[in-house]
Amino acid sequence: MQWWRARYAARERQRPRAGGxxxxxxxxxxxxxxxxxxxxxxxxxxxAEETGVRHTSLYRHVAxxxxxxxxxxxxxxxxxxxxxxxAGWRADLEQAAHAFRQVLLAHPAVVPLLTVGQLLGxxxxxxxxxxxxxxxxxxxxxxxxVRIYLTVTHFVIGTAVLGTGGAARGAGERTxxxxxxxxxxxxxxxRELAGPLNLPDGDQEFAFGLTALLDGxxxxx
Amino acid sequence: MQWWRARYAARERQRPRAGGxxxxxxxxxxxxxxxxxxxxxxxxxxxAEETGVRHTSLYRHVAxxxxxxxxxxxxxxxxxxxxxxxAGWRADLEQAAHAFRQVLLAHPAVVPLLTVGQLLGxxxxxxxxxxxxxxxxxxxxxxxxVRIYLTVTHFVIGTAVLGTGGAARGAGERTxxxxxxxxxxxxxxxRELAGPLNLPDGDQEFAFGLTALLDGxxxxx
DNA sequence: ACCTGAACACCGTTCAAGT
DNA sequence: ACCTGAACACCGTTCAAGT
Numbered sequence: 495m496q497w498w499r500a501r502y503a504a505r506e507r508q509r510p511r512a513g514g515x516x517x518x519x520x521x522x523x524x525x526x527x528x529x530x531x532x533x534x535x536x537x538x539x540x541x542a543e544e545t546g547v548r549h550t551s552l553y554r555h556v557a558x559x560x561x562x563x564x565x566x567x568x569x570x571x572x573x574x575x576x577x578x579x580x581a582g583w584r585a586d587l588e589q590a591a592h593a594f595r596q597v598l599l600a601h602p603a604v605v606p607l608l609t610v611g612q613l614l615g616x617x618x619x620x621x622x623x624x625x626x627x628x629x630x631x632x633x634x635x636x637x638x639x640v641r642i643y644l645t646v647t648h649f650v651i652g653t654a655v656l657g658t659g660g661a662a663r664g665a666g667e668r669t670x671x672x673x674x675x676x677x678x679x680x681x682x683x684x685r686e687l688a689g690p691l692n693l694p695d696g697d698q699e700f701a702f703g704l705t706a707l708l709d710g711x712x713x714x715x
Numbered sequence: 716m717q718w719w720r721a722r723y724a725a726r727e728r729q730r731p732r733a734g735g736x737x738x739x740x741x742x743x744x745x746x747x748x749x750x751x752x753x754x755x756x757x758x759x760x761x762x763a764e765e766t767g768v769r770h771t772s773l774y775r776h777v778a779x780x781x782x783x784x785x786x787x788x789x790x791x792x793x794x795x796x797x798x799x800x801x802a803g804w805r806a807d808l809e810q811a812a813h814a815f816r817q818v819l820l821a822h823p824a825v826v827p828l829l830t831v832g833q834l835l836g837x838x839x840x841x842x843x844x845x846x847x848x849x850x851x852x853x854x855x856x857x858x859x860x861v862r863i864y865l866t867v868t869h870f871v872i873g874t875a876v877l878g879t880g881g882a883a884r885g886a887g888e889r890t891x892x893x894x895x896x897x898x899x900x901x902x903x904x905x906r907e908l909a910g911p912l913n914l915p916d917g918d919q920e921f922a923f924g925l926t927a928l929l930d931g932x933x934x935x936x
Numbered sequence: 937a938c939c940t941g942a943a944c945a946c947c948g949t950t951c952a953a954g955t
Numbered sequence: 956a957c958c959t960g961a962a963c964a965c966c967g968t969t970c971a972a973g974t
Contacts, residue, residue: 547939547940548939548940548941550939550940550941550942551938551939551940554937554938554939555938
């Protein structure tokens with residue numbers, strides 16, 4: 495998207511009135527709503543209500559609801575704070591992946607939004623720079639570093655988006671599912687393994703997958 | 716979701732009038748709309764128009780738009796036809812993963828829907844049975860088989876959902892992105908690697924990730 | 937430059953009424 | 956049992972008018 499270039503330019507034009515609206519207030523209100531009540535609760539009217547303004551005023555700061563969502567995503571990405579462990583590139587990468595995952599788990603309603611477009615906001619780019627630097631300093635050839643960076647990033651987002659969909663199910667739903675399976679004799683394995691299949695252990699699956707992925711990737715050179 | 720149990724029951728109650736509506740006609744119309752014009756074009760009014768009926772009639776066959784989406788997802792899953800290669804469990808699993816991916820690529824607008832809930836339709840369960848059978852026959856311990864099956868399945872869906880978001884960008888958008896990066900000196904690596912970072916080679920990334928994943932998983936025992 | 941009020945087109949869903 | 960028509964509440968977005 496060339497959105498971000500236009501956004502960067504639009505922000506310069508902004509000259510907030512004393513006590514008036516600001517983009518950051520809108521984004522913050524949006525995140526609060528979404529954290530508390532999910533994505534469907536995030537309407538322009540609701541955001542306006544929360545920021546003490548009429549909903550049509552929002553269009554002065556944001557071109558559309560979609561643009562608000564893009565801003566929201568990068569705002570959340572700003573919470574990721576990867577650090578160097580001093581224990582080598584793989585430990586650094588694993589630490590960054592876990593830090594990223596933790597932020598996503600803290601804002602499950604935002605996660606689906608990470609899949610709709612490219613992540614090109616300032617915070618997303620900061621993360622890219624960090625990840626690529628890590629891998630290149632470790633000796634990976636640039637093209638390979640890009641591949642590894644994208645693969646791991648997509649793995650983190652992918653497991654998060656699938657986990658939060660499934661994580662919505664409580665214990666009640668889980669037993670209902672086991673009941674459902676019990677009534678389907680045509681799928682013996684599905685039925686027999688209903689327990690582990692329906693256990694929402696996203697963290698273990700994440701750790702298993704990340705380890706396998708990095709084991710398979712190996713070392714530079 | 717206990718949806719499916721209710722759905723299975725509701726279908727029994729159905730007694731279609733000659734020339735009347737049928738769930739399968741609704742689902743097929745929905746897929747056509749979504750394939751041609753994307754998910755936002757899939758409104759109840761639009762589906763009704765396509766099936767030659769008033770939009771309120773749809774609620775006789777489907778409880779809500781969400782339920783229509785669930786039916787649509789399982790309908791698409793029905794197109795996946797994994798087969799045994801005779802070249803071992805890993806080849807079988809890779810073949811199934813590719814077959815799954817191909818179906819998802821053929822219906823990009825449906826892909827995001829695979830992330831909203833559990834996949835419990837009849838076609839989804841058929842796929843589970845196939846995948847689990849494959850792994851258990853290969854000698855994997857049941858709990859391990861479940862883990863591997865879910866990890867690979869989630870990998871396929873995850874890369875598809877992220878790829879189709881990025882795949883929307885044409886050549887024009889790609890150069891616009893490279894231009895954007897060129898103007899951001901604070902991210903030297905992002906800037907230097909803009910080419911590979913913005914090249915939409917989802918298939919290669921998929922192959923790379925799947926190979927790494929399975930390499931890392933290793934062999935049974 | 938920013939905010940407001942009225943208005944538009946478009947949703948999903950409900951329900952009483954017909955056959 | 957299935958289909959229809961009218962109606963409801965709720966969206967995102969536009970635009971002329973105010974300060």
